[in-house]
Amino acid sequence: MLDVAKIRAITIDLDDTLWPIWPTIERAEKALHDWLVQHAPMAAALFSSPSALREIRDYMAASRPELKNDLSAVRRESIRLALYRAGENPLIADEAFTVFFNERQRVTLFDDARPALEFLALRYPIVSISNGNADLERIGLAPYFRAAISAREFGVGKPDPRIFHAAAGAAETMPEAVLHIGDDATLDALGALNAGMQAAWLNRSDALWPHELEPQVTLTNLAELVDLMR
Structure with a gap:
């Protein structure tokens, strides 16, 4: 059960918690592809091939493991590799990535996201x-x-506990006084539990909880959390 009295701060996931991520990524990838068609058509053709794109991403993961936590760098260097393989100028990778990144920030919030943030921000860091x-x-x-x-x-x-502990520190409290909210059962909810936090699993898709350790509360939307915390 959620212990509201213990909560002194909130941590929250972003993608698929406050907005759906895949429509955003699809728009950003289309913007990138349209730009490449104009400026690097051979690379655009590579990015139109799912198998070629998968191979580039696999190559980046294997050859640049130090980038695994930096999705921007992985995306930018994948574009650079595609340009190089296509015989086009790899120096335009930064400009191409900027096209993608700008569109990636144009998110459409879930209807419950802003009202919940407004409610929570008045009460907690x-x-x-x-x-x-x-x-x-x-955004x-x-x-x-x-x-x-x-x-x-x-x-x-x-789900590394250290990133949750860093967030608790940024809120100037201890992990046990934090409620973490997120959509991913493993990365968010289980990660928070293992870091000593309370966890609210935002299950918008009616998925089954996959772990033995259970979150304090399961939600279908953020309005339910607001009601619990009034």
Whole structure:
């Protein structure tokens, strides 16, 4: 059971918790492809091939393991590799990535996201924890947050307890006084539990809980959490 009296801070995931990520990524990849068609058509053809794209990503994962927590760097260097393999100028990879990244920040919030953030931010410091590369300033949500902890900047990602502990530190409290909210059963909910936090699993898709250790609360939307914490 959720112990509301113990909560002194909130940590929250971003992608698929506050907005659906795949429509965003699909728009960003289309923007990137359209740009490449104009500026590097041979590389655009590579990115149109699922098998070629999969091979590039697998190659990057194997050859640049130090980038595993930096999705921006993985994306940018994958573009650079595609340009090189296509015989086109790899120096335009940064510009191409900027096209992708700008579109990636154009998210569409779930209807319950902003009202929940407004409610929670009036009562608790909120810190985001993300393995992704969303930019809260550019998205327009930064005013609700005390801090943003990303795997790219911190060096390790969820479910490692250290990133949860760093977020608790950013909220100036101990892990046991934090409620973490997120959609991923393993990365978010189990990760938070193993870090000593309470966990609210946001299960929008009616999935089955896959672990023996269970979260304090399971939600189908963030409005339910607001009701619990009034």
